[in-house]
Amino acid sequence: MASQRIRDITQRKKPLTIEIRVLRKWISKGKKEELCYLFVDIHGDAIEATAEVQDIEHFDSVIKLESCYKVDGFICCGPRTYMATVNHPASLVLGQKAKFHPVTNPNIPTLYFNFATYETIKTRIKDAKLLTDYIGRVLKNCMRSTSNGKQLRKTRLQDEMGKELEITLWPEKSHLIGEEVTTGDIVDITSTMVTEYNGLLQLESTYLTTVTVNTDLPQTADHVERLKALPLMQSSGMHDKTVTLLDLKLNSQHNFQGSRNFTCKAFIKQIQEDRSWYYVICSKCSRKLYQQEDDDGALYYVCKNDDDISPDFRYSVNATIADATGSADAIFFNESMQALLNISCKDMVTRHADKACPKALPDLLKSAIGTTKLLHVALKNDGKIVVNNVSEITSTTSNESTSHTQGTSTFTPTTPIPKPATSKRQLEDSPGS
Ligand SMILES: [Zn+2]
Numbered sequence: 225m226a227s228q229r230i231r232d233i234t235q236r237k238k239p240l241t242i243e244i245r246v247l248r249k250w251i252s253k254g255k256k257e258e259l260c261y262l263f264v265d266i267h268g269d270a271i272e273a274t275a276e277v278q279d280i281e282h283f284d285s286v287i288k289l290e291s292c293y294k295v296d297g298f299i300c301c302g303p304r305t306y307m308a309t310v311n312h313p314a315s316l317v318l319g320q321k322a323k324f325h326p327v328t329n330p331n332i333p334t335l336y337f338n339f340a341t342y343e344t345i346k347t348r349i350k351d352a353k354l355l356t357d358y359i360g361r362v363l364k365n366c367m368r369s370t371s372n373g374k375q376l377r378k379t380r381l382q383d384e385m386g387k388e389l390e391i392t393l394w395p396e397k398s399h400l401i402g403e404e405v406t407t408g409d410i411v412d413i414t415s416t417m418v419t420e421y422n423g424l425l426q427l428e429s430t431y432l433t434t435v436t437v438n439t440d441l442p443q444t445a446d447h448v449e450r451l452k453a454l455p456l457m458q459s460s461g462m463h464d465k466t467v468t469l470l471d472l473k474l475n476s477q478h479n480f481q482g483s484r485n486f487t488c489k490a491f492i493k494q495i496q497e498d499r500s501w502y503y504v505i506c507s508k509c510s511r512k513l514y515q516q517e518d519d520d521g522a523l524y525y526v527c528k529n530d531d532d533i534s535p536d537f538r539y540s541v542n543a544t545i546a547d548a549t550g551s552a553d554a555i556f557f558n559e560s561m562q563a564l565l566n567i568s569c570k571d572m573v574t575r576h577a578d579k580a581c582p583k584a585l586p587d588l589l590k591s592a593i594g595t596t597k598l599l600h601v602a603l604k605n606d607g608k609i610v611v612n613n614v615s616e617i618t619s620t621t622s623n624e625s626t627s628h629t630q631g632t633s634t635f636t637p638t639t640p641i642p643k644p645a646t647s648k649r650q651l652e653d654s655p656g657s
């Protein structure tokens with residue numbers, strides 16, 4: 225019997241047999257309730273299948289969750305257009321002619337992920353067509369109360385590019401990330417909605433969301449490796465108060481200990497060209513490196529303590545930042561500059577700096593000037609401003625978030641996804657979550 229791959233299925237195509245595992249089952253919400261399934265094949269590709277809700281008894285008798293089948297007799301049509309869990313140009317329609325022949329195939333994956341990047345997420349804001357899967361490393365994990373007493377789980381993740389994103393798990397899903405999940409853990413989350421809170425992108429749980437923590441699945445191995453290789457940064461504090469630069473100046477006149485965190489919508493007006501824009505430290509002891517010349521006059525780095533080291537390049541950019549209320553001097557360290565430019569300091573030095581004059585500002589670095597971003601800053605008690613991270617301002621950012629009145633920190637969430645009426649038919653959380 226001829227069979228085909230899930231990824232080759234197109235709308236209106238005459239169906240060939242597929243060999244799949246049934247990963248999920250749920251009743252869809254929206255204009256019309258449908259019985260939905262998620263199938264995955266041996267190649268790890270997934271597709272949704274739908275049937276009529278009144279046929280649920282029939283399908284419950286022939287389809288067991290997590291089991292494998294050879295399936296034929298379905299119809300290939302267009303994708304579902306509301307809260308689809310996979311990005312596939314087709315979906316399957318199951319009727320009385322659809323036949324499920326049980327098979328045993330341990331090589332078909334038991335989980336399915338289609339991780340979105342930070343860049344794709346921006347295009348999905350408040351668009352309920354397609355749900356979003358995401359993987360990241362935990363920066364911070366805590367519970368928060370809403371103004372009406374609901375307990376939400378807030379987990380801040382860092383993605384493979386070092387970008388920071390917050391996940392909000394609504395009460396019915398807040399148990400999916402436990403209190404024991406901590407900084408450095410890797411979280412895979414599925415079927416979330418991209419929304420915004422306080423001018424920042426976030427992912428909200430939906431009734432279909434599942435979570436796995438620190439899995440060692442082959443599908444996630446590459447992601448996990450890249451995430452573990454990232455320098456562990458301090459959370460930039462996405463819910464720090466958003467203030468103007470004038471507010472910052474006023475704040476710096478008050479006495480306080482240590483440093484305080486804020487966010488500002490501001491842009492780099494100027495980079496001080498007379499100051500070095502990076503420094504180089506030892507990969508082993510993190511101390512300053514020195515340059516030496518080899519016999520041919522080529523320069524290389526040495527450490528006073530260690531041999532066999534590699535130079536670790538770090539941004540340290542002195543700049544003037546500005547907004548409508550004024551300007552201030554600030555220093556951008558490694559994480560914030562990398563987030564702003566999407567390029568590591570090492571690549572900036574080795575690919576874009578003038579070889580003859582490495583301290584001169586590369587043109588690419590100057591491209592950081594002029595674009596307004598959300599700057600996550602720490603105000604030191606000597607009045608210095610350190611920019612710890614930079615994130616995008618979403619297009620729909622409201623002016624409320626720039627309010628510099630003494631607001632409370634009460635969390636007021638955006639409107640939740642409507643809860644399904646038939647919760648007993650909800651998909652069970654995936655194994656291991
Ligand atoms: Zn060293």
